[in-house]
Amino acid sequence: MNLRELSELLNLSQTTVSRALNGYPEVSESTRKRVTEAAAQHNYHPNAGAQSLATGRSMAIGHVMPMSANHEMVNVIFADFIAGASEIYGRSGYRMVVSMVDDKDELQTYRDLAQRRSVDGVMVHGPVRADPRIPLLNSLGLPFVVHGRSTGVEAEYNWLDVNNRRAIEQVTEHLISLGHRRIGFVNGMEHMDFAFRRRDGYLSALKGAGIPVDPALMQSAEMTEPAGHNAACAMLGLSDPATAFVSSSIVVTLGIRRTLEEMNLRIGQDISLASFDDEISALPNGSPEAPIYTAARSSVRAAGRRCAELLLGQIANPTRANVHELWEADLILGSSTRAIARRRAG
Amino acid sequence: MNLRELSELLNLSQTTVSRALNGYPEVSESTRKRVTEAAAQHNYHPNAGAQSLATGRSMAIGHVMPMSANHEMVNVIFADFIAGASEIYGRSGYRMVVSMVDDKDELQTYRDLAQRRSVDGVMVHGPVRADPRIPLLNSLGLPFVVHGRSTGVEAEYNWLDVNNRRAIEQVTEHLISLGHRRIGFVNGMEHMDFAFRRRDGYLSALKGAGIPVDPALMQSAEMTEPAGHNAACAMLGLSDPATAFVSSSIVVTLGIRRTLEEMNLRIGQDISLASFDDEISALPNGSPEAPIYTAARSSVRAAGRRCAELLLGQIANPTRANVHELWEADLILGSSTRAIARRRAG
């Protein structure tokens, strides 16, 4: 069933049927009703390719994930983010096209998307420092929103970011206020912009308290369970071991926790544990009343929703000024942090 | 830059340029070279909508996720699955379009996709028992592959499934062989086909060993960390408590583990823990040499790759007979299961 057939069926022109379906005013309510009913009855939906050819709009948003990011936690975060974004797209009739590409093909992928007009805009995930995608997309004229920011890019662009620096500064300050001075920092890969900023926050908190920086208490690695385990093993094995940890995600925290168990150390009592918490849906951090981990929390899914709104807004109104949103993370006090205690024997 | 402009630039007809780019034989190698070079230089890529209109193929695969499944673990699994599928799509020039839809709209979404011709095939995720999507897709004539199976659907269709029944039967048998008779089973939602089959496997292992079934040792809930925690609390609080657990995923196992810690029970020593392990990339189950959890393991990402291959094969050759693949999970023996021990005091 295509438009021509439908219009013949109704004894109307294609124009009228098209207008009726697309809500144009110059068609009477009675014919509109007749048309929409017939369309529903015969399950008519306009051909996507034809529509995009005729309108120049594809009604699709591109999400490009570099494969390398895939090995990490980013994968899980990505899932929650697109779940949020999808909600918004769905409401506005947009589809989401996801491509996972080799890093080396990534820029070419954007050029390709732009040239083929297969998407009306793109979402930029996991920005690194001086991210080359941003100037490229600006030059391509393809609307985009960055989830995060990129230090070292002076161009203007739409972004929504969590105040990663402040969030980690805050949890570190919290640990310091509890008396900790040997605080292990288990960070993500620091070429990623968010990890770079978190490092800043950690260092700034130490500096504010006059605590010397010990490189042995800082790790930068993929945000996985084993990475947390390794880091904790190393930092607890020091002659002057860590008494607390700041971790980059709940998954990393699970790895740290495994180390504590192996060493028979009790969370909260013997060692304090604070995290950045992306609110991954499968891994809730306890109940709202009784959070397990002290954390700086910010919902990835909510970010996905908002980024999608910003992007659709930009597409609807291309001359709109760029939007920048900096979200503060919520500080959640859980049972995993306590005033410093002497290490248990054993 | 479109085809017309490119052809004018080269002083060739659109036909010749199109054929040169699409590898048709009736164009000389010298002009083909000239054309491809000019196309690369001007970053020409054919307009997606026009191409799909002209060929009738959209070069896209649809992945529809019902929103309800979203709250669960399924989300994380979904991410790994599509990462695998993407690899295959990318190689063949296919794109992936993802829609997350309200459950009530799901069937309509498939009708819509088929009618609009916005995808050449779809992947069916998270089949439930007697899944209505399967007969619908069959009637729509849209090629599809089911990741899993659907008990109660007698129609023919392509599927790839893990032998969930046998996998859980095996880990349960393993626990029984270690002397456990009070084995808690923390399952996913049993309207999902995979969970239904796993239940079967659990029951069959008990039956084989002549162990009575205790409903208090069986839970069916979403596959989250808190669900594991709750189940473990309940089953360890019984007058005749569980001495071992079979869990439906590593995430659930983490919740069980939390309960054990709270109760000061040591994994492996005081309580045994076995899981189904989907090999989520962010949550590796220890190292290959030293797995933490005893588990039936099967890679979701590999399944994504294979399902994508099956689907593209079906599209390329629509008259091909349906393919059914049943994968056996690998039994991994970790340090979390041991011969039954008396409960520690305390």
Place this chain on the structure above:
DNA sequence: GAGTCACCCCAAAGCGCTTTGAATAGGTCA
């Protein structure tokens, strides 16, 4: 009763590509 205005509807062009069927060159052979 002619002119004016809404209101509703239509024919046809055009989006950028693929593909059919035909035309043009350049060689070969009798």
Place this chain on the structure above:
DNA sequence: TGACCTATTCAAAGCGCTTTGGGGTGACTC
């Protein structure tokens, strides 16, 4: 030299939709 291939290239139609620029019809005004 002209007929006949073969190897290249081309003009034009068509995919299914939107949208421009009219046109007809009745009601209403003067």
